[in-house]
Amino acid sequence: METKTFGPDQPIKLTEPLDTWLSAGLYDYAVPEAAGSSARVFLLKYDDLAGEYVNYPAIKVMRPDKRHYALPLFRNEVRILDLMRDVPGVTPMKALGFMQVTGGTWPGEIPPLTTTLETKASASHLHGEMDLFSPDEVSDFLSELEARTAKAWLPFIVLPRRWEDNLYLRCDAGYTRGEFRRTFPVSQALQAGSQICQIIQAAHERDIVYLDHKVIHYYWNDPRQQVFALDWNIGRQISNDDHHAMFTFDLLQFSARALHHMLTGRQAPGSVNVGPNKPEDIQNAPESYEPVWTYDDHKRLNEDEMDMLAKALQGEYRTAQELENDLRWLYQTRSSNA
Secondary structure: OEEEEEOOOOOOEEEEEOOOOOOEOOEOOOOOOOOOOOEEEEEEEOHHHOOHHHOOOEEEEEOOOOHHHHHHHHHHHHHHHHHOOOOOOEOOOOEEEEEEEEEOOOOOOOOOOOOOHHHHHOOOOOEEEEEEEOHHHHHHHHHHHHHHHHOOOEEEEEEOOOOOEEHHHHHOOOOOOOOHHHHOOHHHHHHHHHHHHHHHHHHHHOOEEOOOOOHHHEEEEOOOOEEEEOOOOOOEEOOOOOHHHHHHHHHHHHHHHHHHHHHHOOOOOOOOOOOOOOHHHHHOOOOOOOOOOOHHHHHHOOHHHHHHHHHHHOOOOOOHHHHHHHHHHHHHHHHHHO
16 A cells, blocks of 8 residues: 555646546536446546556546445445456456545536536545555455545545547437447447457356446447446345346346447337436346337348347346357358448
8 A cells, every 4th residue: 555645736636527428519518427426537647557658547436425325336346346357348447545635625516507617527626645555455445445434535446547439429329319320330239249248247257247237338449349348336246046137137237228229329118227327226127128129220230130139138148158149140140241
């Protein structure tokens, strides 16, 4: 563990918010996707944690007004990221720790129309102290988590800043104004879906369920042709004997919220909406969905792809590997016919 100071005149500083992009372009000002959830996300300017080409990371900080609610979610996420650190496509922790803000007002989330996002939502004016732990010191961090939080320290996780395209920006029909056929063609959606199934399968093999499968949690790196996942705080390790049912439910939520969105430009009707979801929102979600096809779906997807998606929405796939096999076959078939 290392103790550091942060602030406007320090080598370490929190700056612009990274959780306000979702509504940009839809409103006159940006509305944070994280509003009402357990954490805020900011750019962290700290050269020692910068990646290649000085790509500064993101810092995910527990909301000071949500400590009781957010504590178990932070614990879950840190444990899961530690267990999943060797899985391709899982955004890894660069560092973690606790911060205590000693000066500056916690940044606002919805800036007034007469001011700019930078002046009202930035954390650049905050200063204080932080204790940094390396990813190999997870057990030490977890042993201090409850006591530190009770003393008004804010837990945080440092993550690589995703330079890839968020899948919401690529595949949502409304956001792309119908251009998702070009920005995220079916072949890429099948490829990304196959890769996400590999991540889900790796999680299930570690008794972990992800659960919060909205497309804003997935990013696509075009040069690598690789999908990346982040935000595991609603996910959890299963400790009872109901593994099979939970794995099936996890796969169903992926199918209804993410896979359906990637293939059709929208979520399955009746699925949990994109937004700052709570665990109970997902726990109370349906256990199957009836496919509702549009004219555009029939133009975009072939019969085999629609059959696969309908089967996934009905919860007929028992393992992520089974669904991944079908997605990979469909991708190879579409690619060979291109």
